[in-house]
Amino acid sequence: LCSYGTGAIMAVPAHDSRDHEFALKYELPIIKVVSPPNGNCDPEEAYADDGIMINSSSSSSGLNINGMLSQDAALEVTSWVESNGFGKKKVNYKLRDWLFARQRYWGEPFPVIYLDDTNEMVPLTENQLPLTLPELDDFTPTGTGEPPLTKAADWVRTTDVLTGKPARRETSTMPQWAGSCWYYLRFMDPKNSSTLVDKAKESYWGPVDIYVGGAEHSVLHLLYARFWHKVLYDIGVVSTKEPFKCLINQGLILGEVEYxxxxxxxxxxxxxxxxxxxxxxxxxxxxxxxxxxxxxxxxxxxxxxxxxxxxAYKMSKSRGNVINPDDVVSEYGADSLRLYEMFMGPLRDSKTWSTGGIEGVHRFLGRTWRLVVGAPLPDGSYKDGTMVTDVEPTFEQLRVLHKCMARVSEEIQETRFNTAISAMMEFVNAAYKWDTQPKSVIDSFVLLLSPFAPHLAEELWFRLGHAQSLAHEQFPEAKNEYLKESEIVLPVQINGKTRGTILVDKECSEDDVFQIAASDDRLSKYLDGKAIRKRIYVPGRILNVILDQQKART
Structure with missing residues (x-):
């Protein structure tokens, strides 16, 4: 296999399924050199996992790796090869050569020139940088295979500043990766005219915490960005070996389902x-x-x-299934579009667009508006003030709010925006059942909503009486005291058969639980006039009442 490694053919019929099949067909010897740790090996199958070395000693060389773990044996053999001068340890990468020259106008020009007399390539001096592209009226392909930059004859012809010799510029350009692989570093120090990035600023801001990119760039962009970053690390430009702490590739939004x-x-x-x-x-x-x-x-x-x-197919003009965001914004508003794209499903998954689906989140935003502002007046306007009152929230209202806070915060951290929106929908449903909407509770909810629907949230924030933008506010944090479930639903059995459930406090005693059950209309009919032989109470799990069917309760 001349394209890989040394080109030598390696065959291990006992430990590779393809080699094993080949050896069986042509009746070649199959010698096992790796045994499973438990010693149980199917003679009819190739064993391809790690294990214990067997049949692996050589008296002539003095090398014996029998009984060693296969990983340790590999290191031992490598060390033996190096110590005996037969070769050296080497790491092989499957990264192929990078075609870095493009025969097109756009792209970064190469900062090199070629001397006419020797064709020697000479890099430009630092004071000649940056090298910029010439203005061209015609940058279409030449038809000869030469890059479009050959049309800029005055730009191509130049002189070597060090020797004064005539020279020509490189007319191929770099690929788009040359700029897109490291632009995140320039964001850290965009106005620096002397260096790529200031070391102190790079050390403070880098590496990037979360990088979100399209699925189509999940392989090549990550590969090239890391390659570029590691080169910069080797020459001391950056302080970290890796450019990104976390890379997220969001899925495609497909067109509507076609039948x-x-x-x-x-x-x-x-x-x-x-x-x-x-x-x-x-x-x-x-x-x-x-x-x-x-x-x-x-x-x-x-x-x-x-x-x-x-x-559902990928959106494309040829299929005619492209959704114009401007049309959606005109009909439903920017917040509805933003919210629907997050509500469609997990960020990393591909999702199918449904114009009908956006109406659901649009209604949710409408319900949120009415919760705070109220229903519109007959002329379509809204009365001054809000439906919110400055009253102390109840414990139950705070519990609903803080459960929503905790869930939304967690889902944002895990990029599960769709379930974060579901949590806010549940909050609004619960708030509509309250007799009052306490301002402190609604304030916190509007802050929760703001990253998802910033325009609506900002308007509601001002209607709630705040003079400064909510962008300056701290994102709300849940308090554990409101997250603890103090009440539980407890099943009640009568003579081993479940007859209903009751709502009890977690700390209720057996007597209290029984009294609650006995006063429940659905359960009391099974207990009235009956003698109780035994009560079985498992705290937090179940109450089972055993009745004496032959005796009347006194």
């Missing part, structure tokens, strides 16, 4: 699960209002026997 039906040559519908070949059929898109869902399948409303293919 495809099939017709045969006679124009008759063919079900997508038909045994006949669908490649010979004519595809036809079906509007969503003409389909219905039966079980896990989508079928025609007019003929439920015809199953359709339902699939």
């Amino acid at each position: 495809t039906a099939y017709r045969d040559n006679e124009g008759k519908w063919v079900s997508a699960d038909s045994d006949s070949s669908l490649s010979d059929c004519i595809q036809e898109k079906v509007p969503a209002d003409k389909i219905t869902k039966v079980g896990d399948n989508y079928v025609l409303k007019d003929d439920p026997n015809i199953r359709l293919n339902a699939r």
Whole structure:
């Protein structure tokens, strides 16, 4: 295999499934050199995991690694090879050569020149940097294979400042990676005209805590950014070996689901699960209002026997499934668009767009507005003031608020924005059942909402009587005293059969629990007039009352 390593062919039929299959077919000897730690090895299968070395000694060389762990044995063999002068330890990387030159106009120009007489490549001096691209009216391909920069003849021809010899510039440009791989460093010190980044500022701001990038850059950008950063580390520009503490690649937002039906040559519908070949059929898109869902399948409303293919595709102009954000903002507002994109699903997953789905979060924002401001007046305006009153919140109201705080904070940390929004929806549902909306509670909730719907939250904040923007406020933190569940739902059994549940305090005694059960309308009918033989109470779990069926309770 000339493209990998030394090119030598290695065969280990006892420990590689492909080599094992080959050896069996051609009746080649199979000698096991690694045994599982427990000694149980299937002779019919290749063992490919780590284990204990066997059949691995050589009297002529004096090397014996029998009984050693395979990882330790590898190090021992490497050391033996080096000490005997047969070779040296080397780490092989599968990183291939990077094609760094591009035959196009845009991109960073290479700061080098080529001397005419020797064709020697000479780097520009520091006072000649930065080298900028020349202005071109025509930067289309030349048609000859030469880069477009060859058209800038006055720019290409130059002189070596050190020797005065005529020279020409490099006309290829660097790829976009040359700039995009390290721009995060420039953000730390954007106006520095003498160095790439000030060492003190880089040490303070770096490395980047969280880097969010598209799924299409999850491999190459990470690979090249780390490569670039490590070069800068080696030459002392940056203080860390890694550029990012955490990399998150968000999933794609796919277009709306497309429903495809099939017709045969006679124009008759063919079900997508038909045994006949669908490649010979004519595809036809079906509007969503003409389909219905039966079980896990989508079928025609007019003929439920015809199953359709339902699939969401990547947004593209060629498919005509691109959603213009400006149109969504015009109809629903920027906050609704922002909130819906976070509510669609986990950040890292690809998600399917549904214009109908945005209406749900739009209604949630409307309910939040009315919770604070109230319903609109007949003329469409809102009365001065809010529905919020400056009263002391109850313990239960604080418990609902702080549970919401804790959950939203946790979900933000874990980038589960969709479930954070669900928690806020639950809060609004609970708040609508309150007789009053305490201002301190609603203030905190609006701060929770602000990262998700900043425009609405800012407006509500001012309507709540605050003169300064909420951007200057501390994000609310939950207090443990309100997160503890003081009440639990306790099942009650009568003679071993569950007859209902009661709400009790965690610290309730057995007598208190029994009294609560006996006064419950649903349970008292089973206890009245009955003698109690035994009570079995497991705190926090269950109350079981054993009745004496033959004796009346006195």
